[in-house]
Amino acid sequence: MGRLSATAVKAAKEPGRYGDGDGLYLVISSKGGKSWVCRIQKNGRRRDIGLGSAKTVSLVLARQRAGKARMQVEAGLDPIAERRKEAGIPTFREAALKVYAENEATWKNRKHRGQWLATLESYAFPVIGDISIADLDGHHVREVIAPIWLPKQETARRVRQRISAVVDWSIGKGYRNLPLPVAAMDKSLPKVKSKSVHHAALPYVEVPAFVAYLRSGNSLGRLAFVGLILTAARSGEIRCATWDEVDLDNALWTIPATRMKAGREHVVPLSQPALDIFIRAHKYRELRSNLVFPGLRTGKPLSDMTLTKICRDAGIAAVPHGFRSSFRDWVAEETEFDGDIAEMALAHAIASKVEAAYRRGNLLEKRRVLMDAWGTYCIPKKQTDEMRPDSL
Template identity: 40%
Template sequence: MPHPLDFLARKPPYRPQLRFIISGYVQPEVHTEVHTMARALNKISDTFAKSALGPGRYSDGGGLYLNVKPGGAKSWIFMFARGGKRQAVGLGPYPAVRLASARIKALELRSAVAEGSDPKALRTPQRELNFSECADEFLSSMETQWRNAKHRAQWRMTLGDTYCAAISGKRVSHINTEDVLAVLNPIWMKKPETASRIRGRIERVLDYAKARGWRTGENPALWRGHLKSILPPRQKLSRGHHAAMDYKEVPALVKRLQRSDAMAARALEFLIYCAARSGEALGARWEEFDIEASIWKIPAERMKAGRPHRVPLSQQARDLIERLGTTRTSEFVFAGQKAGRPLSAMAMEMLLRRLRVTTVTVHGFRSSFRDWA
């Protein structure tokens, strides 16, 4: 004889009715379909989409997936069945297409499937771009993630005519392995680090083009399983250290700096006291200093690691900041000649040349500090 609670073991659509039975509804089937759909949709959040995810497809429900490539590039796809075959429609790259927008597009495509229409036919036809145009659009969608202006400029330069002139005017759907090799071969052994970065950046642009529906098939700039079998192993970059001054000689240099009235001399003196990077020192703003606590608080957006940094000020560094504060004319501690701008990145290097200190670099003073410490 069946047990009275055997219905609990039944598979959906019966199981979703349970909470309505327990809550006292006379007709447990009411709202069952709505409840099931609510659980099936909106599975992921903005926070989840922004997080570092491994390669794969992450379902939001209802056929919408966040597709993550091995290189970390993300895009939205809508999966559906047609003619007994599973098919996919690209809805655009993430984060250029936000989660909310992707859900709206997926809803429209689900309706099309329910009506018997082909979702692929609903996509607004767009003019296919050439590589240069596609790279510009890709960079425009990604640049907000790069806080460093120099980094953004490097991406634009390497994907421009400086290196990619051979493919800049070619339609992205027509770019093949030979085209990519035409860019890489001339620099693969001469500039191995640059060549490797360009290859990866071309791969990102072509992945973007595929997500937008402008090309199909394997990415011709892919390294593993493709170009790795064609190009010779590149020479590893032998990284040299920044030329540094012996820490025993630094005090004498500081005395020479103190005799100069140049703002570059004050900036270099401060950099030496704090073992700071050039960009951190030159971009210092008055609001970052707590003189009473002798602390320099550098915000995350100005740090290479992207995290806030607190630097304890020595008495010399504190005195220097206080002296400059009596004649401040800008939001920047080390103001440049142009209004609203700090000293240029080359100001301290040029100062060293004028002092005939040509065998060391500004960045090398961090190494001097490390040796002393």
């Protein structure tokens, strides 16, 4: 039997705590507000759990809620988290799965789709998966990030970014009001030396010699690699090119928006050396595939590893994507071409006003002149004359 009565609860006015027994207290604030609190202690840890206002929660109901909370704690459950579940507020794990389900179809990169959920399953769910999304705070996220902050900084950054995305989604759904205190959380983590992450690139002065090396042998991988360099394309763009994208008569390669990183169609004017690559690729054309550079497996393109292995076999400290940087450096240091033209040749976004101005002019022709110059730089005429007829 509790020590309090309904009459005593109603009559109490002085600020303070009034114990009913078994950890249940009536708390009266300095302003006269009355609320119920259940104090629970387990494994040396004491915790006060709010049970509601005395205006709406009777003494009998407060005792029932206190008893339920004690049983949940004994069972290893979090009473507040359980209450959130009952109210329809998801845990972080449940919220993350919903965010993934809603966005999966919009993520074009298959690797990103797989990694997005996998990183949360590996690092976040074991620590914060069962915490209500409404209760998740900076110190919770820090517990996830801290162990991998120094040894796996890039992974830690991506996990933090994905946790923040789930929190932002929950704000939009009305499950919580505030975002994570990211700035404060970052300051609590050890400082690391900041360094720019770049794709290893070959100095542009060495590109012609590497192209000559590629053309000294016959393989579909080498042919695709030369095409990648001459068009300043990304690996996935050249490897997955299809014949319906290529207009040999007008020397144009139109990459659809669905295959572009920025989600916008990109038209590549083909220099004569680049056009020759696509013409020579006809010898590899197969009825079973519409791919310009088919891989060994039916219907599959060349693998990214095929191009990477070519770099390794050549003994150069560069990766396929790095040749875009080689192209950009060449434009900046060896030519008078406008930097914005080079950025558009790389399918990078530029200021909308600048882009609009170029589009009013003859943008494609400006880029064609640029790509012709790059093609001539990569494959000088004297080098072409020295190459054997059946070379790439």
